Amino acid sequence: MLSKKMEKALNEQINAEFYSSYLYLAMSAHFETGGLPGCARWMQAQAQEEWFHGMKIYGFVHERGGRVGLKAIAAPPADWASTVEVFEQVREHERKVTGLINSLLSLALKENDHATSIFLQWFVSEQVEEEASVDAVLSKLKLIGKENSSLFALDGELGQRVFTPPPAK
Numbered sequence: 581m582l583s584k585k586m587e588k589a590l591n592e593q594i595n596a597e598f599y600s601s602y603l604y605l606a607m608s609a610h611f612e613t614g615g616l617p618g619c620a621r622w623m624q625a626q627a628q629e630e631w632f633h634g635m636k637i638y639g640f641v642h643e644r645g646g647r648v649g650l651k652a653i654a655a656p657p658a659d660w661a662s663t664v665e666v667f668e669q670v671r672e673h674e675r676k677v678t679g680l681i682n683s684l685l686s687l688a689l690k691e692n693d694h695a696t697s698i699f700l701q702w703f704v705s706e707q708v709e710e711e712a713s714v715d716a717v718l719s720k721l722k723l724i725g726k727e728n729s730s731l732f733a734l735d736g737e738l739g740q741r742v743f744t745p746p747p748a749k
């Protein structure tokens with residue numbers, strides 16, 4: 581059984597994951613209108629991944645006999661000045677999410693809630709991957725600079741990304 585405190589914190593994380601999904605969908609729409617369909621697809625896969633994260637916690641709360649309470653999802657921004665700026669915001673956002681996951685895990689450890697600690701470890705590893713993947717895109721974007729032909733090549737590469745949900749345990 582989850583403590584009320586843990587249940588509340590997990591519900592807040594569900595909201596944060598769904599907000600992340602919404603934010604990346606807004607970024608996808610931005611690229612869609614901006615003529616970078618590969619970046620749009622990358623962001624759409626990212627949005628699907630965040631939705632999956634939210635649903636994973638949703639399932640866990642129920643599994644532990646808790647109650648899911650869904651809150652309003654804040655509106656994300658709609659415009660960015662450049663492609664680099666979009667990906668820099670992704671990086672900043674993912675660092676923030678890493679902090680949220682770490683705080684959740686600290687709470688689980690403090691409460692001796694071993695089941696939640698083990699569950700959250702998947703998210704700790706996932707955040708390492710997420711930060712590394714956006715860092716890789718940013719490094720390439722910075723190398724490209726203002727070279728449009730390379731940006732279109734990178735757009736094609738990013739458009740290969742497909743979200744595949746990990747197999748159920």
Ligand code: FEO
Nearest residue numbers: 597630633677710
């Ligand atoms: Fe669900 Fe990108 O963290």
